Every structure is written in C-alpha cells, then in structure tokens.
Amino acid sequence: QVQLKESGPGLVQPSETLSLTCTVSGFSLTSYGVNWVRQPPGKGLEWMGTIWNDGSTDYNSALKSRLSISRDTSKSQVFLKMNSLQTEDTAIYLCARDVRGTFDYWGQGVMVTVSS
Amino acid sequence: DIQMTQSPASLSASLGETVTIECRASEDIYSNLAWYQQKPGNSPQLLIYDANSLADGVPSRFSGSGSGTQYSLKINSLQSEDVASYFCQQYNNYPTFGAGTKLELK
Numbered sequence: 001q002v003q004l005k006e007s008g009p010g011l012v013q014p015s016e017t018l019s020l021t022c023t024v025s026g027f028s029l030t031s032y033g034v035n036w037v038r039q040p041p042g043k044g045l046e047w048m049g050t051i052w053n054d055g056s057t058d059y060n061s062a063l064k065s066r067l068s069i070s071r072d073t074s075k076s077q078v079f080l081k082m083n084s085l086q087t088e089d090t091a092i093y094l095c096a097r098d099v100r101g102t103f104d105y106w107g108q109g110v111m112v113t114v115s116s
Numbered sequence: 117d118i119q120m121t122q123s124p125a126s127l128s129a130s131l132g133e134t135v136t137i138e139c140r141a142s143e144d145i146y147s148n149l150a151w152y153q154q155k156p157g158n159s160p161q162l163l164i165y166d167a168n169s170l171a172d173g174v175p176s177r178f179s180g181s182g183s184g185t186q187y188s189l190k191i192n193s194l195q196s197e198d199v200a201s202y203f204c205q206q207y208n209n210y211p212t213f214g215a216g217t218k219l220e221l222k
Contacts, residue, residue: 035211045152045160045203047211058210061117094159101207102150104171106159 002026004034004095004107012085012114022078022095022107029053029071033098034078036069038091039109046091050098051078085114118142118206122214128222133194137217139204141185148208151180151189154216155200163202164189196221 008020022034029051036048049059051069059067068081078095090113096103119142129135139149147167152160162171164180167187177192191198199221204214 044215045205045213047213060210096160100165101148101211102162102165102205103152103160104162106161109159 002097002105004097004105006093006095006107006110008093008110008112010111010113012089012112013116014086014114016085017081017083018085018089018093018112020080020093020110020112022080024076024078024095024097027097029073029076029078034071035096035098035103036078036080037094037096037103037106038089039094040088040091048080048082048093052098087114090114118145118209118212120204120206120212120214122204122217124217125215126218126220128220129194130222131194131196135191135194135219137189137202137204137219139182139187139189139214141187141206141208144184145206145208147183148206149180149182149187150205150207151178152203152205153198153200154203160203191219194221 003025005023012018033050033052035050039045049069051057057069066083071078092109092111094109096106121140123138149167151164154160163174168180179190202217
C-alpha cells in the first residue's frame with residue numbers, strides 16, 4: 001500500500017540548515033509528484049514545494065530562496081533542504097503524494113523545532 | 117498567489133446536525149478545490165477533490181459544492197468521529213490552503 005514517512009532531526013539551531021527525507025513505498029517517484037507541506041503547531045497548512053515525476057520542481061515563492069527539493073529514485077526518497085532557519089520555521093513538516101494537484105496520501109510528519 | 121478565505125474559524129454543532137463550511141478564493145479557481153479533514157495528532161486526509169468528488173472511502177454524508185470563487189463543504193448527520201479541523205485547498209495555481217475550521221461537538 002502507499003506509504004510516506006518523513007525523517008530528520010527534531011532540533012535545529014537558528015541560522016542552520018534543515019535536511020529532511022521522505023521515504024515512499026507503494027508507488028514510484030517517476031509516476032507521481034511529492035509535495036512538502038508544513039504546519040506550525042496549532043496553525044494551518046503551508047505548501048512548500050513539489051518535485052514532479054519528471055524531476056522538475058516548483059517552490060513556494062516565499063521560501064524559494066532558502067529551499068531545495070531533490071530525490072533519489074533508486075531509493076524512493078525525496079529530500080528537503082532549507083537554509084537560514086529561524087524560530088518561525090518551527091513546524092511539523094509533512095510530505096504528501098500529488099495527484100493532479102491534490103494530496104491523496106500523507107506521511108505522519110516530523111516535528112522540527114528551531115531553537116538554540 | 118491565490119488567497120483562500122475559509123469560514124467559520126470554529127464551529128460547534130450537535131450530533132445529527134448538518135454543518136456547512138465555506139471557502140472563498142481570491143480569483144476563479146475553476147473547481148480546482150479540495151477539502152481535507154485533520155483529526156488531532158494526525159495528518160490531513162483527502163475528503164473531496166474537484167470541488168464535489170468524494171475521495172475513496174469517504175462517507176457519503178460528506179459533500180462538496182461550488183464554482184468560480186465560492187465553495188462549500190457540507191456534513192450531513194454529524195457523527196462524533198467528524199470532530200476535526202477542516203481545510204480547503206486550491207490547486208488551480210500553486211497550492212494554497214484556507215486557514216481551517218475547527219469543528220467541535222456542542
């Protein structure tokens with residue numbers, strides 16, 4: 001069955017770089033896009049970016065200068081890197097499969113706290 | 117970016133009641149709208165896509181409607197398991213979400 005699972009550090013120092021991995025199963029990254037979405041505690045959802053089945057990417061304009069999304073299809077993994085983290089980047093980070101713009105399967109999310 | 121204005125921010129309803137949540141887009145999104153349910157501690161779950169199509173496994177008491185810039189999610193005969201937050205999302209352009217509606221039992 002389709003599954004996505006995020007992994008990465010729970011604590012990041014201010015000004016440092018966040019690196020997260022989304023490991024997928026039950027589908028191929030060459031057939032579906034994968035999105036990254038984040039949710040500050042108790043707040044709403046913010047789309048961060050998408051890596052499409054052909055490997056191209058789109059980014060939220062508010063994050064574009066700090067964000068990079070890549071993948072390793074042989075390992076069924078999608079990577080997120082975001083630099084210059086600040087306290088307002090504290091959030092649950094989720095990956096989700098893309099089907100024509102909707103997000104039909106989601107990972108459980110990983111909580112990332114930005115603090116010294 | 118397309119802005120999504122969702123209302124109300126919170127809602128209290130009784131079991132068996134019908135509830136409606138609204139979403140307004142800042143421009144025409146041509147029915148490229150989805151609704152998600154998020155229960156506390158869980159990830160969002162897709163309920164509705166293309167404004168009115170029910171996702172797999174979603175109970176028929178959920179329905180979506182609307183066009184242009186105005187959309188709504190209706191829950192008929194509210195059940196206890198429907199207590200959750202609900203978000204709309206447009207995908208006519210880069211995805212954006214509404215701020216969410218927290219649904220509680222009265």
